[in-house]
Amino acid sequence: MKDNEKKQLVGEELVESLRHNNHTGVSAENLAKIVEAHRANIWSDPIDIDDYIKHLEAGGKP
């Protein structure tokens, strides 16, 4: 099977696969949330980093 034909794991299967070789210190459940966020591909509008730093330094939300 080619790499791009690999089965996309979801739910418990995804969590179980992430539990193995987890080098992050973060739980597999939380890593699964990150993978799901990546797949959802929903992003804010681009923010210039200088503006973002100024916003945070002024006490703004991350």
Add this chain to the structure above:
Amino acid sequence: MKNTPIEKPKLSVFKCPLFTETADKYFDKVPSVHRAYLDFLKVKRENPIAPFGKSDKSNPISTPLADSIPKLRHAHLSHDISVFYTVSGANPVQLKLYSIMSHDEAGIGQPVNYKKQKSLGKKMANQVFTSPETQRIMEDMISLATRLNEEKILPDYLLEQLNLMYNQGSTTTKE
């Protein structure tokens, strides 16, 4: 021939909903995470591919996480809190922020390790806040205490006491 300075590439930040949700949780309650996150952004602003300290690394290739998100990296913002992100593209370079999450070492992950939490709680209660090193420890303790409090394990008054000690730079010892 004129020497023209090399222009820094433009860097744009993108946040996903998970990042906003998880970052909010720590920013409000853990001042050290807020400061470390600003330092992280400043490092990336200077050089997007420069690591933020020794802990900034990607996942080993062929692991499930690296297979799912090949460019994903994570860097410590405190002893047990990391930011997950990717850097990609060129002018503008894209800094994509996925999440700020805590580690399992504190016993908050699965399964819950009450013995470890109790031991850390005891350390917290005896903490004396006197030097930069103990300040750093105190900030980590507050980070942990916040999560123990959210888990309904640590009472509100103890968390408030710790925050008070931190804010005053207190050298108060327990009675």
